[in-house]
Amino acid sequence: MTNILAINAGSSSLKFKLFLHDENKEEAINLVSKGTISEITSESSSFSAKIISSDTKTTKSLQTITHEKAFNHIISYLLETIIKSKDQIKYIVHRVVHGATETQEFILRSDPTTPRALSKLDSLSELAPLHNHVSVLIIKSCLKELPNSTNYAFFDTLFHQSIPPHVYTYALPFEKAKQKRIRKYGFHGISHSYVTKIAANYLGIDWNDDDTKFISLHLGSGASVCAVKGGKSINTTMGLTPLEGLPGATRSGSIDPSAIFHLSSKARKCEESHHSVEKQFHLTEAESILNHDSGFKGLCGLSNFGDITKSIHNATEGNENQERAKLTFNIFVNRIVNYIGSYFVELEGNISALIFTGGIGENSKELRESVTDKVECLGFPKVDKEKNENVEGSFKKGDDVVEISNRTKGKSRVLVVETNEEKEMVNQLIAKI
Template identity: 35%
Template sequence: MQKKFILVINCGSSSLKFSLINPVSSETVLTGLAEQLFSDEASIKLKLENKVIEKQIHAPHTHNIAIEILVQQLTELNFQEQIFAIGHRVVHGGEKYNLPTLINNEVKQTIDKLSRLAPLHNPANLTGINACEKVFDNLPQVAVFDTAFHQSIPSKAFIYGLPYELYEEHAIRRYGFHGTSHYFVASQAAEFINKPIESCNFISAHLGNGCSITAIKDGKSIDTSLGFTPNEGVMMGTRSGDVDSGIIFYLVNQLGYSTEEVNKMVNSKSGLLGISGMSNDCRTLEEAMTGEPNCRATLALTVFSYRVAKMIASYTASLTDLDGIIFTGGIGENSMFIRSSILSHLTLLNFTVDEDKNKQARFGNKGKITTDSSRSCWVIPTNEEFVIAQQTQTLLSSTLSTKTVGQ
């Protein structure tokens, strides 16, 4: 049986997202999610064409058990023998990794060391890698790092205005995230305008519960809004984004907050949720604006749109030319209101939304949403899983035999 699929694994602290992809044809034949792991409500769902398979995950409710159930289902569906590699999303690669990397013990040790820079993500990613090794012990595994695309950022963009020793001794600098997403949509936009990616200049806005803006020059990231952690930059679903650092000291020293409380506040209780007081979901807030409008919901979306527009405008300082703006991510792909609001702040840069095109570009539809006389702006659904599969295939094709990678 021909081995033609890559299993893509995105392991969270209490979840396991997976896709089975043919990297040559780009066909995704199966997707799924195991969620609420480590609880009695743990479950796993697989989607195959029009078929949905759901199962409860029994004690001990771990990633290992979830992957064992996944393997069992893949075997029953006659897919397991067709898998030739595993591609893992790993959030933080530090300064060490700027390319997809074949996983070995040294790589795992480095991912573990980098957990201090991504304590919520890298340990979970490593858990997924170890769990897959137990059941796919004969298959190569590849790490694709979220930070890799941003390793081209120059020092003027990644160095903070702090004592330089903090960078030299503790690697405190801007790293950026969502790199796989920005890479994918930039490549797609390059196809739209029929230019090689190496000649393209974009500003990419990945807007979801987490948000980041990236300036892309000649196909490479040269600045990005997420920094040392995923809390810097624009306001997000539950994250504050940029705040005056003095507020942190005021909360601790004057109002008696603990550092743990402040950390939870700026990461989990701020952003759209914090301002609106009702939800971090853009859809809920937009609904609250209709009829008798909720003032705080309106304020939250107004602040969000303005902050994103301001960040986009600031990134023109990084570029000498601009082919256009890209919207992606859950909000960027689906909220015509947010897109229109953001572009309304950018008329000085010659962006004018075409409301009919903007309305059409939702729920998986992609395309240009600005008028013919405007500078271009596109909606492009992201596909990080395909990028991981594609980059895994490319790496293995260059390092392993044709027989091994199943071509």
């Protein structure tokens, strides 16, 4: 039996899942514990975790901590509750947002080649300043605290390396863009890979067959759409950075590039951010506005999509707040369905399923219904209201796929799949060891 620790580092959070794998049975993977440390570097940091078998839960407020201290806290928790020594953790898998054009995972051990590999990962921090440097810090902590474990870094960009040149190339001066590595990379690849495999299994079709086609909607505070054919990404909405494509909680999504210069006279100036991770990279005023002050937050002052839908239906609020919440909701739906239409054409129709996933995709029944109503003209069925309203309950019962439509004609289905990036990394690891 092998303990595998999965780490998912965010700009201000650190999630973990501990899995137990029976090496004699390839598919025998059991989740033992999971938890999150949120609001890292703030005064309101908190830790929450649970042991799956007993449903024992732990919650704790923490003083302002760094990502390294957050990782140490997780290891201390595991030693106190589940494992007897650090050496019991044989493998650690890490979600790393940006891997540029890497075509395989990084393997990192306590050996002389590791500093060079980490330096390569850290060099991509200019492309993903909120994430990559944090991942490097966590990997360094793992190498220090668990020197006998083997670390695997899995990249969100890896799944999208199958995107063809005419899709990933921007219409910019060619040689200069190539020199500076400016192209579409795509993100959420681990999630898109996982949910389309789960959907194919649910439908009883071969994920790798060219007739298997999915449009995957990973909708959360960061959101992206992906067109998947034969188990390969052929297009996705995020680009050089996670900023391109759909709007998010605080990101603008795709806009006219000139808009930012009309919005802010200081857009060209580099200013040191108040965020500790960003201080090293000196984001321009433009990048700060587009990444932190735009999206849902910029439109209506709310960054949580659940709060936006509540505001729409809350009659006690002022009319202006409701109208701006409705505008935000409608903008998000509009951008989503525009990409669905585009990818429907790119995949040449006959879509196996439209997949909703991510925090919003899995939890917003209003959004799912609005989107499917708009794309009915493409052959997607409308949602069954009862099924759509009971998605969360189905997940709580242990289902990882919920079909929210009654399929009466045509091929396409509408599914909600609970994403699990940590399990996808573990699955990929087991396939390699």
